[in-house]
Amino acid sequence: xxxxxxxxxxxxxxxxxxGLIASGEFSWNPExxxxxxxxxxxxxxxxxxxxxxxxxxxxxLFQAVSFWNRALxxxxxxxxxxxLLDLPDPQNPGQWSQKxxxxxxxxxxxxxxYSKIKALLEDLSLKARRNRYHLELLSAINDFQxxxxxxxxxxxxxxxxxxxxxxxxxxxxxxxxKEFDIVWEELKKVYEKTxxxxxxxxxxxxxxxxxxxxxEDLSWMINVEKQYHKLVRDWLNIIEE
Numbered sequence: 001x002x003x004x005x006x007x008x009x010x011x012x013x014x015x016x017x018x019g020l021i022a023s024g025e026f027s028w029n030p031e032x033x034x035x036x037x038x039x040x041x042x043x044x045x046x047x048x049x050x051x052x053x054x055x056x057x058x059x060x061l062f063q064a065v066s067f068w069n070r071a072l073x074x075x076x077x078x079x080x081x082x083x084l085l086d087l088p089d090p091q092n093p094g095q096w097s098q099k100x101x102x103x104x105x106x107x108x109x110x111x112x113x114y115s116k117i118k119a120l121l122e123d124l125s126l127k128a129r130r131n132r133y134h135l136e137l138l139s140a141i142n143d144f145q146x147x148x149x150x151x152x153x154x155x156x157x158x159x160x161x162x163x164x165x166x167x168x169x170x171x172x173x174x175x176x177x178k179e180f181d182i183v184w185e186e187l188k189k190v191y192e193k194t195x196x197x198x199x200x201x202x203x204x205x206x207x208x209x210x211x212x213x214x215x216e217d218l219s220w221m222i223n224v225e226k227q228y229h230k231l232v233r234d235w236l237n238i239i240e241e
Contacts, residue, residue: 014141015062018042048129057124060117061138067110068145071103071152072228078221084228087235088159097159104156107149114146133193140190143183148225151176151232158239173236177229188218 022038033041039055069077076082088096097104121139128135154176158169191197198217199205219226 014137015058015065018046018058046131046134047124048127050127050129051124054120054124057117057120057138060113060120061142064110064113064117064142065145067106068148071107071148072224078224081224081227084224084231087231088155090239093159093161095159097156100152104152107152110149111146111153114142114149117142137190140183140187144187147176147180147183150179155232170236170240173232177232180225180229184222191218 018039021042022035025032025038036055039058040052043051043054043057069079072085073081074083074085085100086096118139121135121142125132125135125139151173154169154172156169157172158166160166160169188197
């Protein structure tokens with residue numbers, strides 16, 4: 001399987017599989033069983049009978065990845081970026097946080113969701129009889145997508161006239177950027193166990209302008225992060241002069 005085969009071979013794609021299977025079942029027999037019954041049956045078939053209680057796993061993952069998809073975008077998303085999120089103005093402390101209050105409140109909730117998903121995946125990994133790789137991949141994705149709300153909250157910490165608090169916020173930003181690099185490398189290591197993460201020699205590129213065909217490796221998945229992190233680093237150079 002070539003990871004660049006489809007634009008949605010990304011964190012979003014990994015949350016779709018159970019839905020694709022469900023569409024087959026319910027198209028044949030829409031009255032056959034409830035969604036809760038299907039969820040339990042899917043978990044039993046996917047991971048084993050001890051895992052049937054984790055019926056909120058995919059719903060939580062989908063919500064988390066949905067926020068990641070737009071967290072750093074003022075307009076648009078990872079697939080169709082229109083405008084990147086702006087950065088705090090040191091001359092007007094607090095203004096950025098007020099402007100993005102709703103987004104930042106969601107970011108706090110997403111950090112809590114991340115911890116909840118992490119604990120659930122760790123429990124499932126202990127119980128699962130099969131498909132442990134799938135749980136490993138979901139864990140790597142969960143770590144990866146949590147980096148965006150962490151960066152936003154670090155920026156919020158800097159958006160203050162308090163010099164000491166701002167200095168602490170700058171440290172948090174540096175840590176968030178470093179953490180992203182680490183979890184991105186970990187995600188690639190997990191991906192490459194089952195798929196190519198770069199084009200093999202002689203690969204014929206897709207003639208259509210799909211997002212995944214624009215780069216020869218997985219960097220298309222983090223196009224938004226690359227651009228936004230550059231803005232943040234340039235901003236840091238000015239702030240820390």
